[in-house]
Amino acid sequence: xxxxxxxxxxQYSNWNQEIFEQMHYGGLCAVHVTIAxxxxxxxxxxxxxAWNRLFQQHADLIMPVxxxxxxxxxxxxxxxxxIFGFQNCSPIENNVDLVEIFxxxxxxxMQLTYNKQSLxxxxxxxxTDSGISSFGKVVIEEMNRVGMVIDMSHSGETSTLQxxxxxxxxxxxxxxxxxxxxxxKRNKSRRVLSALAESGGLLGFSLYPLHLKNGPNxxxxxxxxxxxxxxxxxxxxxxxxxxxxCLNQPSSVLEWMRNGRWxxxxxxxxxxxxxxxxxxxxxxxxxxxxxxNIASGLQKKGFNDQEVEKIMGRNWLRxxxxxx
Amino acid sequence: xxxxxxxxxxQYSNWNQEIFEQMHYGGLCAVHVTIAxxxxxxxxxxxxxAWNRLFQQHADLIMPVxxxxxxxxxxxxxxxxxIFGFQNCSPIENNVDLVEIFxxxxxxxMQLTYNKQSLxxxxxxxxTDSGISSFGKVVIEEMNRVGMVIDMSHSGETSTLQxxxxxxxxxxxxxxxxxxxxxxKRNKSRRVLSALAESGGLLGFSLYPLHLKNGPNxxxxxxxxxxxxxxxxxxxxxxxxxxxxCLNQPSSVLEWMRNGRWxxxxxxxxxxxxxxxxxxxxxxxxxxxxxxNIASGLQKKGFNDQEVEKIMGRNWLRxxxxxx
Numbered sequence: 001x002x003x004x005x006x007x008x009x010x011q012y013s014n015w016n017q018e019i020f021e022q023m024h025y026g027g028l029c030a031v032h033v034t035i036a037x038x039x040x041x042x043x044x045x046x047x048x049x050a051w052n053r054l055f056q057q058h059a060d061l062i063m064p065v066x067x068x069x070x071x072x073x074x075x076x077x078x079x080x081x082x083i084f085g086f087q088n089c090s091p092i093e094n095n096v097d098l099v100e101i102f103x104x105x106x107x108x109x110m111q112l113t114y115n116k117q118s119l120x121x122x123x124x125x126x127x128t129d130s131g132i133s134s135f136g137k138v139v140i141e142e143m144n145r146v147g148m149v150i151d152m153s154h155s156g157e158t159s160t161l162q163x164x165x166x167x168x169x170x171x172x173x174x175x176x177x178x179x180x181x182x183x184x185k186r187n188k189s190r191r192v193l194s195a196l197a198e199s200g201g202l203l204g205f206s207l208y209p210l211h212l213k214n215g216p217n218x219x220x221x222x223x224x225x226x227x228x229x230x231x232x233x234x235x236x237x238x239x240x241x242x243x244x245x246c247l248n249q250p251s252s253v254l255e256w257m258r259n260g261r262w263x264x265x266x267x268x269x270x271x272x273x274x275x276x277x278x279x280x281x282x283x284x285x286x287x288x289x290x291x292x293n294i295a296s297g298l299q300k301k302g303f304n305d306q307e308v309e310k311i312m313g314r315n316w317l318r319x320x321x322x323x324x
Numbered sequence: 325x326x327x328x329x330x331x332x333x334x335q336y337s338n339w340n341q342e343i344f345e346q347m348h349y350g351g352l353c354a355v356h357v358t359i360a361x362x363x364x365x366x367x368x369x370x371x372x373x374a375w376n377r378l379f380q381q382h383a384d385l386i387m388p389v390x391x392x393x394x395x396x397x398x399x400x401x402x403x404x405x406x407i408f409g410f411q412n413c414s415p416i417e418n419n420v421d422l423v424e425i426f427x428x429x430x431x432x433x434m435q436l437t438y439n440k441q442s443l444x445x446x447x448x449x450x451x452t453d454s455g456i457s458s459f460g461k462v463v464i465e466e467m468n469r470v471g472m473v474i475d476m477s478h479s480g481e482t483s484t485l486q487x488x489x490x491x492x493x494x495x496x497x498x499x500x501x502x503x504x505x506x507x508x509k510r511n512k513s514r515r516v517l518s519a520l521a522e523s524g525g526l527l528g529f530s531l532y533p534l535h536l537k538n539g540p541n542x543x544x545x546x547x548x549x550x551x552x553x554x555x556x557x558x559x560x561x562x563x564x565x566x567x568x569x570c571l572n573q574p575s576s577v578l579e580w581m582r583n584g585r586w587x588x589x590x591x592x593x594x595x596x597x598x599x600x601x602x603x604x605x606x607x608x609x610x611x612x613x614x615x616x617n618i619a620s621g622l623q624k625k626g627f628n629d630q631e632v633e634k635i636m637g638r639n640w641l642r643x644x645x646x647x648x
Contacts, residue, residue: 042366049421097373104429 002305005029005075006291007313009204009240010085010153010175012257013247015054019288020061020080026291029075029313030065032083032109032174032242036091038260041098044091048105051084064106068321083320085109085174087154087257089120089139096135099142108324109149109174112136112163113156116262121159124185129156132163144168149323153186153204153242160192169323170200175242177206178233181226182213190233197234202319204242205230209279211244216280220293224301227311236307240316241294247287251277326629329353329399330615331637333528333564334409334477334499336581337571339378343612344385344404350615353399353637354389356407356433356498356566360415362584365422368415372429375408388430392645407644409433409498411478411581413444413463420459423466432648433473433498436460436487437480440586445483448509453480461490468492473647477510477528477566484516493647494524499566501530502557505550506537514557521558526643528566529554533603535568540604544617548625551635560631564640565618571611575601 006027012034013019036044065081074081084107092098115123120136122129143150150171152160163171179187212218259267284293298308330351336358337343360368389405398405408431416422439447444460446453467474474495476484487495503511536542583591608617622632
């Protein structure tokens with residue numbers, strides 16, 4: 001297969017050289033990495049400090065992304081551009097000024113909520129979705145102003161539809177699938193996906209087994225059929241990849257992601273059994289080095305080279321050009 | 325007088341439009357503003373957030389400085405470039421990674437100590453000056469790496485001499501005077517000033533009355549004589565201005581500067597009587613609009629136009645070109 005521009009719009013691994021080499025081997029030129037789930041402002045600075053060290057230590061493999069042009073530079077130089085993102089708004093605490101400050105530190109994507117109620121809106125596992133809060137509206141306006149992408153992957157339906165409506169720029173759902181493919185609360189309705197595409201926003205397809213039909217037994221063919229069905233709904237321009245890869249993480253991290261500091265006892269979400277454990281991985285997608293498998297699967301499904309490259313990366317690049 | 329590039333390398337005012345207009349009227353193209361004295365990391369982010377708002381609100385008058393080229397741009401556009409600085413190392417707490425993070429947020433100058441012992445070294449009012457600490461050496465190396473200027477204005481003599489020795493880049497004393505002019509502990513010895521100049525570092529002359537001979541009664545002629553004497557000691561290339569203007573601040577801020585959170589009772593330093601009160605101001609230097617008075621005084625003292633401009637700003641510009 002000819003060289004192709006490929007972007008993965010969500011990973012949260014316990015980063016090390018091997019993982020960066022897998023990205024390189026798989027041909028990715030940019031990865032959106034989660035740098036905070038439930039961390040407060042100061043804890044997030046610690047995480048950014050750790051990333052600044054990684055940039056120094058692995059300068060041959062990775063580089064920070066501030067603009068879409070940085071992604072093209074990474075593509076040219078065979079490096080992986082790293083895009084910082086938050087899966088929750090906890091780092092900005094209750095202070096709208098922290099949006100610009102984190103933007104200055106390189107953060108380009110923020111989920112307004114992670115599963116539960118946040119100061120900005122409601123998560124997909126909250127009982128009542130009250131929509132975007134007053135503070136949420138202010139934060140959306142500020143994110144629009146500075147160029148930070150609104151991500152509603154873990155948000156509730158009402159909050160998501162309102163965010164699409166309120167935001168002056170297209171938003172994204174970086175990692176989720178249509179719920180017609182796998183009917184879990186984390187996946188998205190036709191209504192949300194249509195509104196997203198109509199507003200110029202993008203969906204990133206998740207490869208997390210619990211977001212897929214048949215879980216870890218989902219086949220590449222089934223996955224590519226889902227992509228085709230979604231393209232029919234949203235249009236070829238409005239989809240991309242958002243693998244949700246979580247590599248080299250102990251189950252304690254899964255507990256942290258799911259429970260934050262909300263509960264006194266361990267809770268698990270709909271996708272998990274009573275014990276926090278990572279699902280088995282897909283046979284055809286084990287880590288970043290397997291991205292070419294997806295591209296091949298899409299070709300087999302009937303997408304032409306240009307269409308495959310749009311899905312694998314060009315759509316995100318265009319979206320980031322308009323967003324950062 | 326022809327237009328001249330003028331830089332003030334320290335102010336800490338309660339900023340408002342009037343103060344920015346005084347800078348503009350006085351012909352300044354850059355001002356080093358203090359954004360933290362005793363603030364911790366998070367409190368400093370709040371201060372940066374407040375400055376980001378000022379940049380939005382007063383975009384016609386001020387702009388942020390990240391590089392020396394930004395200062396030249398401000399000069400060309402008749403704006404005032406704002407350079408962020410810390411008067412103490414409290415914002416980086418005990419975390420060397422925060423040096424780069426604050427550099428990313430625009431901080432370009434940091435004092436290693438403010439009057440007392442810090443994690444990095446000793447202040448000029450500390451009983452025992454133990455010099456630069458182990459952590460101090462690591463922080464100096466990191467400041468050298470990222471391009472953040474080491475400022476020893478409020479440091480003790482041993483710490484200052486060691487910082488000059490350890491730093492791979494020239495350092496500065498942004499706001500102080502020679503102690504042969506006014507023998508207060510905050511002013512600097514011939515030994516320090518010579519070592520500073522020999523290493524390529526700069527001294528900024530303070531206009532804070534308590535750093536001057538005869539306090540508020542110091543005349544412009546006496547001030548300019550001091551400049552001439554210092555130029556004889558250090559060389560014309562190694563001096564500049566660092567007014568230490570503190571405008572529109574209540575005495576509670578003076579107490580905060582002097583006492584931080586160190587004491588349970590209010591302490592005042594050597595320069596103050598028992599009550600914290602701002603000194604009377606100089607008749608010939610009341611605020612930034614009076615900088616041309618200094619330039620005139622220096623001309624009268626016998627400096628030619630080129631020399632006056634070096635002292636008033638060009639030396640700092642050259643220093644910042646090498647430092648940021």
